[in-house]
Amino acid sequence: MRWIFGDHLGPHFLDAEDEPVLMIESRRVLARRRFHRAKAHLVLSAMRHRAAELGDRCTYVQVDTYKEALDAIDAPVSVVHPTSRAALRFVRERGDIEVLPARGFATSMPEFERWAQSRGSRRLLMEDFYRDARRRLGVLMDGDEPAGGRWNFDADNREPPPRTRTLGVPEPVWPVEDAIDEQVREDLDRWERDGLVSFLGQDGPRRFAATRTEALAVLDGFIDQRLGAFGPQEDAMLAGDPWMAHSLLSAPLNLGLLDPQELVVRAEAAYREAGAPLPTVEGFVRQVIGWREFVWHLYWHFPESYRDRNALDAHEPVPEWFAQLNAEAVTAACLSAILDDVRSAGWVHHIPRLMVLGNYALQRGWNPAAVTDWFHRAFVDGYDWVMVPNVVGMSQYADGGALATKPYVAGGAYLHRMSDYCGGCQFDPRKRVGSDACPFTAGYWAFLERNRERLAGNHRMSRALAGLGRLADLNEVVAQEAERGSRAP
Numbered sequence: 001m002r003w004i005f006g007d008h009l010g011p012h013f014l015d016a017e018d019e020p021v022l023m024i025e026s027r028r029v030l031a032r033r034r035f036h037r038a039k040a041h042l043v044l045s046a047m048r049h050r051a052a053e054l055g056d057r058c059t060y061v062q063v064d065t066y067k068e069a070l071d072a073i074d075a076p077v078s079v080v081h082p083t084s085r086a087a088l089r090f091v092r093e094r095g096d097i098e099v100l101p102a103r104g105f106a107t108s109m110p111e112f113e114r115w116a117q118s119r120g121s122r123r124l125l126m127e128d129f130y131r132d133a134r135r136r137l138g139v140l141m142d143g144d145e146p147a148g149g150r151w152n153f154d155a156d157n158r159e160p161p162p163r164t165r166t167l168g169v170p171e172p173v174w175p176v177e178d179a180i181d182e183q184v185r186e187d188l189d190r191w192e193r194d195g196l197v198s199f200l201g202q203d204g205p206r207r208f209a210a211t212r213t214e215a216l217a218v219l220d221g222f223i224d225q226r227l228g229a230f231g232p233q234e235d236a237m238l239a240g241d242p243w244m245a246h247s248l249l250s251a252p253l254n255l256g257l258l259d260p261q262e263l264v265v266r267a268e269a270a271y272r273e274a275g276a277p278l279p280t281v282e283g284f285v286r287q288v289i290g291w292r293e294f295v296w297h298l299y300w301h302f303p304e305s306y307r308d309r310n311a312l313d314a315h316e317p318v319p320e321w322f323a324q325l326n327a328e329a330v331t332a333a334c335l336s337a338i339l340d341d342v343r344s345a346g347w348v349h350h351i352p353r354l355m356v357l358g359n360y361a362l363q364r365g366w367n368p369a370a371v372t373d374w375f376h377r378a379f380v381d382g383y384d385w386v387m388v389p390n391v392v393g394m395s396q397y398a399d400g401g402a403l404a405t406k407p408y409v410a411g412g413a414y415l416h417r418m419s420d421y422c423g424g425c426q427f428d429p430r431k432r433v434g435s436d437a438c439p440f441t442a443g444y445w446a447f448l449e450r451n452r453e454r455l456a457g458n459h460r461m462s463r464a465l466a467g468l469g470r471l472a473d474l475n476e477v478v479a480q481e482a483e484r485g486s487r488a489p
């Protein structure tokens with residue numbers, strides 16, 4: 001019998017056509033942490049849809065714990081390598097479950113380890129991993145050369161947003177809810193009323209694909225209508241257009257409904273056969289077989305203690321207004337709007353995560369483990385493997401630079417250039433002191449001052465630190481931000 005977890009839902013997690021399947025809906029998993037309601041809905045809906053598709057082949061049990069369900073099965077059980085360290089430990093410790101190699105990633109664990117070993121003492125760089133993956137998988141290659149003669153089109157993909165309210169691309173394909181969603185909603189309402197679970201964020205129409213059919217429709221819509229516009233403004237933000245030309249595929253990918261190779265094959269065909277611009281296609285392929293896979297492998301490559309790294313000695317708690325997604329408590333236009341978006345959908349794209357939410361937490365010295373926990377619970381696509389490296393490493397620089405070469409910290413000037421939030425804000429991105437000082441600009445300098453010594457050895461920070469030395473009003477900025485403390489900006 002093949003036990004499939006809630007993130008093993010695609011056909012590639014099964015082998016024989018008639019193989020019996022076990023699915024366990026564990027209430028304790030939901031009760032343990034306060035997840036976004038949209039995330040709880042998505043995962044339950046996806047699991048129940050899969051069980052319905054599998055029909056009689058599937059034994060679907062609703063229990064409190066995995067153990068309870070497994071103890072009642074008297075057939076040999078196999079499972080594909082789980083996606084979290086805790087789940088892997090659980091299945092290994094039982095001793096009666098066969099653990100198969102991981103699936104759902106284009107680079108296997110042995111392939112990654114071979115590449116990592118080949119680096120010797122050189123740091124593990126995403127760019128080098130990605131080029132190795134492109135060669136090995138034959139993606140966007142013309143013989144031995146990268147398509148178009150360049151591996152990297154990042155420089156073409158950093159444009160500021162247009163001066164329009166939206167990017168003007170067709171909307172993503174939205175799923176249509178059905179009776180299974182209705183039942184999930186009823187169950188969540190009842191469990192909440194009975195005090196068994198409690199949620200973050202708002203209930204709303206399900207925005208993310210929960211079945212393979214839906215996921216393929218979202219993929220088709222993206223490739224045919226949106227991919228062409230993905231690249232140039234992938235780093236930009238528009239208040240009136242949270243989706244822009246992003247694919248919205250992280251949730252179905254992380255549920256295992258799609259295989260990453262399917263995405264890159266489709267994207268490459270759009271370039272070769274339908275005239276999609278190479279920079280945009282390369283930018284997308286880089287996310288899928290570059291960043292996503294790099295993050296997955298680093299989760300397993302780094303020791304378990306990685307999740308507790310705190311290289312910048314950041315110990316402040318995550319304040320309630322942020323933790324509870326209380327957008328109304330916040331005056332800063334960018335942060336307020338993005339908290340509101342997370343509250344309604346459990347999703348914002350990469351740049352609001354990194355350069356607004358993560359940047360604010362980093363500037364304020366919030367504890368990285370608490371920030372990771374918050375992201376994990378608040379985002380529909382959040383799983384341990386993807387949150388730990390993205391938050392501890394990429395966003396909070398808590399690993400001291402093992403993943404990112406410098407902290408992703410920025411002031412209001414960056415946010416002003418890359419978004420249209422500042423026009424509607426009572427703060428001024430150019431100001432660092434006074435009642436209209438931008439909290440991101442002031443927070444940027446206060447962060448550098450606090451971490452001056454810790455960052456001194458990082459040559460990529462030398463210009464920023466030199467700028468700090470030239471600030472005549474630094475003491476004032478630092479005092480102002482100390483006074484702000486954990487208050488909402």
Ligand SMILES: Cc1cc2nc3c(=O)[nH]c(=O)nc-3n(C[C@H](O)[C@H](O)[C@H](O)COP(=O)(O)OP(=O)(O)OC[C@H]3O[C@@H](n4cnc5c(N)ncnc54)[C@H](O)[C@@H]3O)c2cc1C
Nearest residue numbers: 246247248249250287291292349350354381382386390395
């Ligand atoms: C602080 C922080 C937390 C994040 N947490 C998650 C998370 O919990 N789950 C998650 O899937 N992604 C996470 N990401 C990465 C990225 O923000 C999301 O994958 C992306 O915004 C999802 O939207 P999309 O599918 O429209 O992505 P697109 O912009 O369309 O990108 C295409 C795909 O690339 C992949 N991808 C790109 N970058 C990453 C990355 N750094 N890590 C993993 N996958 C990546 C995703 O699968 C995504 O679907 C996080 C990034 C940051 C900075």
Ligand code: SF4
Nearest residue numbers: 332334422425429438
């Ligand atoms: S001025 Fe500062 S706080 Fe206001 S929207 Fe711009 S970056 Fe955000």
